[in-house]
Amino acid sequence: MTLHVRVDGASGERIHPMDRGLLYGDGLFETVLFRDGTAPLWQRHMARLASGCVRLGLPLPDAQALRSRCEEAAGTWPCAALRITWTRGPGERGYAAPASPQPTCVIAAGAAPVVASAAVECGVKVHLCQTRLARQPLLAGMKHLNRLEQVLARAEWQAADIAEGLVCDVDGNLISATAANIFVALGGTLVTPAVDHCGVAGVVREELLSALPVTVRPLTLEDLMHAEELFLTSSIRGALPVAECDGRRHVPGTFVRRAQAHLQRIGVMVAV
Structure with a gap:
């Protein structure tokens, strides 16, 4: 599968080994359908992501920047499946959350699967x-x-x-x-x-x-x-x-x- 991947806006697939999303599942994700560059349910995805951030005590993403990055990533395909992964970011050992979290944002886009x-x-x-x-x-x-x-x-x-x-x-x-x-x-x-x-x-x-x-x-x-x-x-x-x-x-x-x-x-x- 060909994927367009951005980590915190940069091309690449490297994530900090102490990222709490990797260590503890401390984060959220959204899988978004883009059709001809438009995500029909974008507002619902963002509302759920924002609600999850509030409930978990995560910083909210910059909505405008996130949308721009997602549109760019999805633009390669007429119909794209794009996953947004939003974690609390890296931290020290142990479950205690960092006082000032620096979230990690991973955007991975590819061609949406064909539904027969x-x-x-x-x-x-x-x-x-x-x-x-x-x-x-x-x-x-x-x-x-x-x-x-x-x-x-x-x-x-x-x-x-x-x-x-x-x-x-x-x-x-x-x-x-x-x-x-x-x-x-x-x-x-x-x-x-x-x-x-x-x-x-x-x-x-x-x-x-x-x-x-x-x-x-x-x-x-x-x-x-x-x-x-x-x-x-x-x-x-x-x-x-x-x-x-x-x-x-x-x-x-x-x-x-x-x-x-x-x-x-x-x-x-x-x-x-």
Whole structure:
């Protein structure tokens, strides 16, 4: 994969060995879709990043400078996937944060993965993971750098035809996929799980909460078994129907089509 990488604005891939993002996961990240030089959900990404900085006590990035650097990095590709990594920067040994942190900003851009038209139209196959997410309200919703739970969940399958894995919390409530949020149709109502104890508040999830009638409430595995429709959302792939989950078949329905149509209108997805 060809990447355009900048560390603190300079070309290169060197990060201080005492950087707290590397040592402790002390930082945040955003994965942003740029299409023809424009990031349709940029404001939502920046709002989440700023909220995470406040919650973790990190200095906020210079929004204008960050945007300029990201636009420059993404400009090589008509459709780019760009990751912003924002850490507390280097520090001394131990968990105590430096009194005056000097954040590290890594921007890495590359061509966005191609989403197959069959996945958009017919859906994808997913696996129900055994790995469970811990409940931690202090970190819930943020895109913090510690993704070890997702790493363990993703290691549960190797089959090429499985596109994602669904994960529950330690109480057995359905939360999300490893790298996407989930929406479920039940009794004619569109539902998505709350992410106030664990999980990530995805920017596409937030966009659809503002555009469609969605109920936010806990979802159980029993709900999953009775779902009339399932679809996943992420900033890079938009909204993808779930066609099969551990042998149970699902048919794309009106809710995912409405979600896809909205995301096409704002430039997150392209018509197939």
